[in-house]
Amino acid sequence: MMRPMVENIKVLYFANKSLEPYVQIITLMDSGKRCQSVCSSEEGNCSENEEIEDLLPVLRDPSxxxxxxxxxxxxxxxxxxxxxxxxxxxxxxxxxxxxxxxxxxxxxxxxxxxxxxxxxxxxxxxxxxxxxxxxxxxxxxxxxxxxxxxxxxxxxxxxxxxxxxxxxxxxxxxxxxxxxxxxxxxxxxxxxxxxxxxxxxxxxxxxxxxxxxxxxxxxxxxxxx
Structure with missing residues (x-):
């Protein structure tokens, strides 16, 4: 049985010459949970494209x-x-x-x-x-x-x-x-x-x-x- 992956943490830095830099930490949902809806029950692997789509912002209108x-x-x-x-x-x-x-x-x-x-x-x-x-x-x-x-x-x-x-x-x-x-x-x-x-x-x-x-x-x- 595969162990769930730990949470991914993304650190974003924003800085310029006039402002003090600061750090914003965003914790993403567990990778295992992200893949749950798209993983094959037999293989246990999820499509890279489908995982990326899960993380994309929602566009409420067509582009x-x-x-x-x-x-x-x-x-x-x-x-x-x-x-x-x-x-x-x-x-x-x-x-x-x-x-x-x-x-x-x-x-x-x-x-x-x-x-x-x-x-x-x-x-x-x-x-x-x-x-x-x-x-x-x-x-x-x-x-x-x-x-x-x-x-x-x-x-x-x-x-x-x-x-x-x-x-x-x-x-x-x-x-x-x-x-x-x-x-x-x-x-x-x-x-x-x-x-x-x-x-x-x-x-x-x-x-x-x-x-x-x-x-x-x-x-x-x-x-x-």
Whole structure:
């Protein structure tokens, strides 16, 4: 008879140049219990894919972009306070049209972190996790939890460098994430059709897409708390 595996403990570190680092410990459920529903009664082994799916956040709406690999990587890099919450689709170009104004309107009554996911015309997937919902503002907003990410050519998260506070700013005709050195880490126009991504001081990132100027194929925004 196989002995149950001990609990796995995952330690997440969050730090930047301006904040003291801290540690958040999340205890995952026992591996034996996780596999119980998917194990074969004869072999006693569970499918790796099925086990991974058991650990994924619950998406309450269909996604045109996200798959299990994307979800796993993103969830593992989000702040501890977002763990365990379902993801809700608040805006999608596939369902709500291509309008930054509509995006702002659908987020007007939201007060929680959001995940921006973009697929460009070259099928590159990238975006940003924002500690604050997107809105029109005369000033920059957001905290050091905000980060940029890209799956091209492999997954990479670019966290706040602490060099400036140009984290997020929403204009009526554009959305800007990151800045410094005269360039934005991620920029979108009012039609959510044309975008740009350059290296910037806020996140010390590389361009998120294959091209610095890109065209949007699909765009989604998810709430994660």
């Amino acid at each position: 045109q972009i996200l798959n299990n690999l994307y979800i796993t990587n993103l969830a593992n890099h989000m702040p501890a306070r977002t763990q365990g919450y379902p993801w809700n689709l608040v805006y999608s170009t596939a369902f709500h049209g291509t309008s930054l104004k509509t995006l702002y309107r659908r987020m007007a009554h939201i007060d929680c972190p959001v995940l921006l996911v973009i697929k460009d015309m070259e099928n590159k997937v990238f975006g940003a996790f924002s500690s604050d919902p997107f809105k029109v503002s005369n000033y920059c907003y957001g905290t050091g939890e905000t980060f940029l990410y890209s799956f091209y050519p492999e997954f990479k998260a670019y966290r706040w460098s602490g060099e400036n506070s140009y984290i997020v700013r929403g204009h009526k005709d554009s959305l800007q994430i990151g800045g410094g050195g005269g360039y934005f880490g991620l920029w979108l126009d009012s039609d959510l059709y044309h975008g740009a991504s350059y290296a910037c001081h806020t996140f010390n990132n590389q361009p998120l897409s294959n091209k610095q100027d890109f065209t949007v194929q699909d765009l989604e925004v998810w709430t994660v708390q």
